[in-house]
Amino acid sequence: MTTPTLEPRTAASPAQRRAAVEAAAHRIRRHALFMGEVQGQGYVGQALGAADILAAVYADQLRFRPEDPEWDGRDRFLLSTGHYAIGLYAALAEAGTIPVGELETYGSDGSRLPMSGMATYTPGMEISGGSLGHGLTIAVGLALGLRHRGNPARVFNFLSDGELDEGSTWEAAMGASHHRLGRLTAIVDINALQADGPTEGVLRTEPVADKWAACGWRVFRVDGNDVGALLEAFDAAGSGADGTEDGDGAPAVVLCDTRVGRGVPLLETREKAHFMRIEEHEWALCNEQLDAGWAAKNEEGNA
Secondary structure: OOOOOOOOHHHOOHHHHHHHHHHHHHHHHHHHHHHHHHOOOOOOOHHHHHHHHHHHHHHOOOOOOOOOOOOOOOOOEEEEHHHHHHHHHHHHHHHOOHHHHHHHOOOOOOOOOOOOOOOOOOOOOOOOOOOOOOHHHHHHHHHHHHHHHOOOOOEEEEHHHHHHHOOHHHHHHHHOOOOOOOOOEEEEEOOOOOEEEEHHHHHOOOOOHHHHHOHHHHHHHHHHOOHHHHHHHHHHHHHHOOOOOOOOOOOOOEEEEEEOOOOOHHHHHOOOOEEEEEEOOOOHHHHHHHHHHHHHHHHHHHH
């Protein structure tokens, strides 16, 4: 297999890229609902809300080899939010790194797909999750190591707005800027919800864009459920070694405002949405609503 490049993506038109990513996001949402139904509960709302982000990364931006998750030339995607693993498993299945049929083992004894992400279990899972606030620090060290080795791979770190409560996140942000890690892109899922309640009530982080900029990052804030806006932001972030050959530029952060449960109205309006318990009879309705929304979107696009 030849070394993957971004040429196929850049050769496609913006409309083609957007259509491909939107289709991937729909399948990721279907996979997430399927895994959620296996357990009857879980972090389904986060997976649905972040599906467009994950699809944009895996279907459009990331260089990887599905059959060789440890390929040294791969771009690294670090899931700092280990409880979002259900969403990443869906993306890895969509990418071909894990078999779609394996999703039915989600959260089961002996499965490679535990409810919180574990790098020792799952192909394509770069770090283990659990306690929040560590992902960006690992990403900074990884980006530094890749630079010292002359490896031009990009590093993506997915974190949540709740993780911005952690001081370690801001230490890492300052370190990334200090070391001019231009091939590092942080992705923040701003869904405004934490385990303890709305983010604004737990610890207000706004004006969050100004804070990242003050740390020396290039900042892009978009609707995280708008695929076109995501692709533009990731393209700009990826340009971002500030024109230098060794990636010695400012790191980039893409702030993504998302909605928990996106695509399934029943779950979008659920009050207790951090960890969802969904009744057995509701799963069919969730799938019906997801498919109906997708069909309506396609009809609108073809009108």
